[in-house]
Amino acid sequence: MAVSKDDLRDLFAGTLAWDKTKEIISGPKDDDRFEAVLELLQEQVRWPERILLPLREHLYIVESGGSRIVKCDCGHEFGDWRRNWKMSAAIIARDDIASMEEIYPGLRRPDPNLCEIREFICPGCGVLLDVESVPVGYPVVFDALPDIDVFYDDWLGRPLEDHQDCEDRTAEIISKWAKPLL
Amino acid sequence: MTIQATPGLDATLSPARDPISETGRTLAELLAYRRCQYDATGCYAGITHPHVLNDDPVRAELFHSRLLAALIAGRETTRMVSASPFVREVAELAIGIYTPEGDNIAQSPGIQVHIRCMGEVIQWMIEHDYEHEVGIDPGDLFWCNDPTVAGMHPADVYDIMPVFWQGELVAWVCTVIMEMDIGAVSPGCMPIANVERATDGMRFVAEKVGTNDELRHDIELKIKNSLDMADIFLLDRKGAIAANIRVRQEICRIIDEFGLDFFKEAGRELIEEERRNQIARIRQRTVPGRYRNVVPLEFYMADQPVSWLPARKDHIRLVPVEMRIERDGALVLDFEGAGEWGWHPFNATPSGMWGGLAFSAVQTLAYDGRANLGSLLPLDLRLPTGSVLNPEDVRPLATASIWAPVIDVFSLWCGMVANSYYMRGFREEMFTYRGGSGLQMAGYDQYGTRRPLLAAPTGNFGAGATGVCDGLDAGGALITAEVDLGNTEIWECFMPYLDLGRRFEPYSVGWGRFRSGASIPTTAMLHRSTETIAAGVVGGAAEYILPNLGLGGGYPGGRRFNVVLRNTDIAELIERRAPLYHELGHPASPEFERIDGEILRLHHMPPPMEVNDHDILIASVGSPGGYGDPLERDLEALRIDLEEGLADPEIAENIYGALAELDPSRNEWEVDVERTEDLRAARRRERLARAVPVEDWWRRTRERLVDGDIDAMLLEMYQSSMKMSEAFTSEFKQFWALPDAWTGGVQ
Incomplete structure (x- = not known):
């Protein structure tokens, strides 16, 4: 079922009436949802770059001067979409009892010897973009590396002007950081 | 018959x-x-x-x-x-x-x-x-x-x-x-x-x-x-x-x-x-590409009274999960880097893993009543032989709890697919669930019959938040979507216990702009039991490491826990008609602490212990993940949570950055909108002041790894995955720029 732009806006904000929300949840999915969402989001952001893909709350993969970068709706840019954007974020790592208790008091607290709660924050606006709960020492999780060209070429049937290989380039950041260590 | x-x-x-x-x-x-x-x-x-x-x-x-x-x-x-x-x-x-x-x-x-x-x-x-x-x-x-x-x-x-x-x-x-x-x-x-x-x-x-x-x-x-x-x-x-x-x-x-x-x-x-329909759904609702997450499985076997003594070892196994959605709509789940199998009943099998994928894929993609084998044909599992997901030979092993790793893996898989739904614009389809553990018993029931005593009111799990609304309070057990708690009175007929409370636990929630559902702890007081033991029952093996179930800035629900109160003064309280123990209260100063008696705070795999009438078993599950930054939670939604006992002023202030007070004249909660806006702005500034660049954190953590300064169980866990996979080893060492010879001190 097609969903109007106004309803989509309210749906995402959590303010759409429940009967309509339920109808959208339970109804057949609309084939043009992506285009409708893209249009809505493009209107909502305050910068001109074309959104190629909404990545997660507040983050978008956008076309910027021939590159594809991850950008926050506040305008902060995280760099090439193929490098894990988290590596360019600010982080609060909850790795001791006191910092964990702020979120998980008493019986609910994980064990800081085993678990680390990593909060990735936008350096531009301070919004919390992701919470990662992993074993201490586990590499930063690269949640999603979408294959944008396959998506646009094969799935949407409207290829983008330039193709970029979908390969994990996070190691480029690590190499830079590791240079002084070698 | x-x-x-x-x-x-x-x-x-x-x-x-x-x-x-x-x-x-x-x-x-x-x-x-x-x-x-x-x-x-x-x-x-x-x-x-x-x-x-x-x-x-x-x-x-x-x-x-x-x-x-x-x-x-x-x-x-x-x-x-x-x-x-x-x-x-x-x-x-x-x-x-x-x-x-x-x-x-x-x-x-x-x-x-x-x-x-x-x-x-x-x-x-x-x-x-x-x-x-x-x-x-x-x-x-x-x-x-x-x-x-x-x-x-x-x-x-x-x-x-x-x-x-x-x-x-x-x-x-x-x-x-x-x-x-x-x-x-x-x-x-x-x-x-x-x-x-x-x-x-x-x-x-x-x-x-x-x-x-x-x-x-x-x-x-x-x-x-x-x-x-x-x-x-x-x-x-x-x-x-x-x-x-x-x-x-x-x-x-x-x-x-x-x-x-x-x-x-x-x-x-x-x-x-x-x-064909399943491929069409995948192509309609997701975005092709690579998606990743990680599942830690904690096995506490050292104190178990097992018959095979080499099994008495606490250890953790890692299960990295990579999902690839291919050009043709096929969906491949690859578990390269999964740690080794062990002597415990929690190893999965390929069949069990397909089982987990079946109910997860059916309930989140193919839920139109036509699910069958075809729902699974576009999907594939890559399960390394010899891993905790696919032991070489299952025949000698106990298999009582294959569910544990299966639920931990596929609850996270739902979050991985949810990220894809987000990109495609179907935020209402986003969802996570979470496994639970509790306590089971064996002994003589109220009718004098010796038997296992396992209650399974699986309807008590909260559901994960979606991208458009809070998760369901209770009712989040994806394994069987029509599940409910059942009638307390019926369970009480089958078990020698009385149910002391079925109240939503606000601190079980995964916080977020949309929060997860709240869960309901089990609170059972033994009644007319004889020669009874209690022990854990495990439907998910993550315990001290919270499952990575937060979505888009939401937090995973807190740790689940088991508590047993033994040799209590409950009989005397009943005699005096004084208040008993009915709900957890604040997790930092739980209500059960006012009960006189021995308090056993247990992990999810406690070995069997003796319990008697008037002892109380508390099993509290944690909920899955919230969605979005909690500082963006709608204040009216928060006010309703306060009214319904699903949040308290401490949660409002610490988690949601909102100031709320109970108006005693109307007995209603009010949120101070203006002061809340100021507080939220201050919280964002505090975050930025407190946070460091990831590069700084990376250097600090790398030093710890180089020095072997992390828990020995974790080092052994990483070694186990390295034994299983060159690809995992290479990627792990590359991420931390570790020397080839690094072992973390583990031989």
């Missing part, structure tokens, strides 16, 4: 002939042929041009509706016959129709984890030439609960029945029911202190247990001699057999009405149609 043969059915019974399947093939030949057809064409049964369903869509819909109605009626029949609260209250059962070669055509609602597993049993029977060596005849009954054949754990018993039409085997009907007692080592059907197969209890290895719709007398005697709850087990079988017969009857009616050729062709086309 005799089940009356269906009147009129005799007309369809005729002596088995060889071969018994269509077109003169043996079942083994038919199975091999179907597999060849699929490999050659990529279409189920080689159906490249479906026509039977398309030629007459109305007739096709009628046909499918009749199948589904038969299955639902069969499932309800079982619930009428069974006495087990697992069946009657919680509905831990399902029933399916299969092709002669064991491929699922249609499945009832319920625990749809078994769609493929039950078919695997049929195929195992075919591959082991039951057709000739054992015999497959009209009215035969087969049982299987052996996970080395297929399935999730021995407590899930499959009742399998062939359906014949004029001498030809045309289908199978299979019912699964979870049993409370399978004769396992104490405390029951999902024990922890079992590492060897014998402690699993009774295993039926796809055995023929009856003929002519009648259970063999010797099998009935075997059950009576082997189980404490033989009556419950046999009544469940009676219910399952009745359901199978009912579905078989209906299949015969459908064939009579639609014709045999239509039945066979349309059944197979339903599978191929669903395969």
Whole structure:
């Protein structure tokens, strides 16, 4: 079922009436949802770059001067979409009892010897973009590396002007950081 | 035990002939042929041009509706016959129709984890030439609960029945029911202190247990001699057999009405149609690419009274998960880097992993009532041999809790798919769930019968937040979507305990702009019990490491926990009619601390301990993940949470950055909007002041790894994954820029 732009806006904000929300949840999915969402989001952001893909709350993969970068709706840019954007974020790592208790008091607290709660924050606006709960020492999780060209070429049937290989380039950041260590 | 043969059915019974399947093939030949057809064409049964369903869509819909109605009626029949609260209250059962070669055509609602597993049993029977060596005849009954054949754990018993039409085997009907007692080592059907197969209890290895719709007398005697709850087990079988017969009857009616050729062709086309629909759903709702997450599995076996002493070791295993959504809509799950298997009952199996994928994929993608094997055909699992997800040889191992890693893996998988739904704009489809653990008992019940005492009110799990609304409070057990808690009074009839409280626990929630549902802790006081032990029951192996279930800036729910209060003053409180213990309260100063007595704070795998009347068992699950930055939570939604006891002022301020007060004159909560806006702005500034660049954190953490300055269990966990995978080793060392020789100090 097609969903109007106004309803989509309210749906995402959590303010759409429940009967309509339920109808959208339970109804057949609309084939043009992506285009409708893209249009809505493009209107909502305050910068001109074309959104190629909404990545997660507040983050978008956008076309910027021939590159594809991850950008926050506040305008902060995280760099090439193929490098894990988290590596360019600010982080609060909850790795001791006191910092964990702020979120998980008493019986609910994980064990800081085993678990680390990593909060990735936008350096531009301070919004919390992701919470990662992993074993201490586990590499930063690269949640999603979408294959944008396959998506646009094969799935949407409207290829983008330039193709970029979908390969994990996070190691480029690590190499830079590791240079002084070698 | 005799089940009356269906009147009129005799007309369809005729002596088995060889071969018994269509077109003169043996079942083994038919199975091999179907597999060849699929490999050659990529279409189920080689159906490249479906026509039977398309030629007459109305007739096709009628046909499918009749199948589904038969299955639902069969499932309800079982619930009428069974006495087990697992069946009657919680509905831990399902029933399916299969092709002669064991491929699922249609499945009832319920625990749809078994769609493929039950078919695997049929195929195992075919591959082991039951057709000739054992015999497959009209009215035969087969049982299987052996996970080395297929399935999730021995407590899930499959009742399998062939359906014949004029001498030809045309289908199978299979019912699964979870049993409370399978004769396992104490405390029951999902024990922890079992590492060897014998402690699993009774295993039926796809055995023929009856003929002519009648259970063999010797099998009935075997059950009576082997189980404490033989009556419950046999009544469940009676219910399952009745359901199978009912579905078989209906299949015969459908064939009579639609014709045999239509039945066979349309059944197979339903599978191929669903395969195509599943690909279409994936291509409509997701975005191709690579998605990742990680599951830690914690096994605390050192203190378990196991029979095989090398098993007494606490350890953690890592399961990295990579999902690839391919150009053609195929979805591949790759577990490269999963740690080694171990001596405990929590190793998964390929069949168990397919089971987890089945219910997760059905409930989140293929939920239109037409789920069958076709829902799984576009999906694939890559399970490293020798890993905790795929031991080389499962036969020596106990298999009571295969569920634990399966739930941990697929609850996160739902979050991975949710990220893809977000990108595509289908935020309402985002969802996570979470496994739970609790306490089970064994001992003499209030009627003087010694038996396992496992209550499974699985409806108490909160559901994960979606991208458009909060998760359901309770009702988040994806394993069986229609689940509920059941009636307390019924559980109390079955267990020597009294339920002291069923209240939502606000601190169980995963925080976020949309929060997860709240969960309901189990709070049971032993009552009229004798010689009873309590121990853990594990439906998820993450404990001190929270599962990574937050979405888009939401937090995962907090740690779950078990507490046992022993030698309490509850009897005296009852005598004085003073308040008892009913709810957790604040997790930093829980209500149970005011009870006089011994307080045991336990992890999810506590070994068996003695408990007595008036001892209290508390099992609190954590909820899955919230969605979005909690500082963006709608203030009216927060106010409603406060009104409903699903948040308190501390949660409002610390988590949501909101200031709320109870207006005593109206006894209503009010949120101060202006001060909240100021506080939230301040919190964002505080975050930025407190946060560091990831590069700084990376250097600090790298130093710890280089120095071996992390917990020894974690270092051993990483080593285990490195032993299993060069790719994991390379990526791990590359990420941290570690020298090739790095071992973290582990030899």
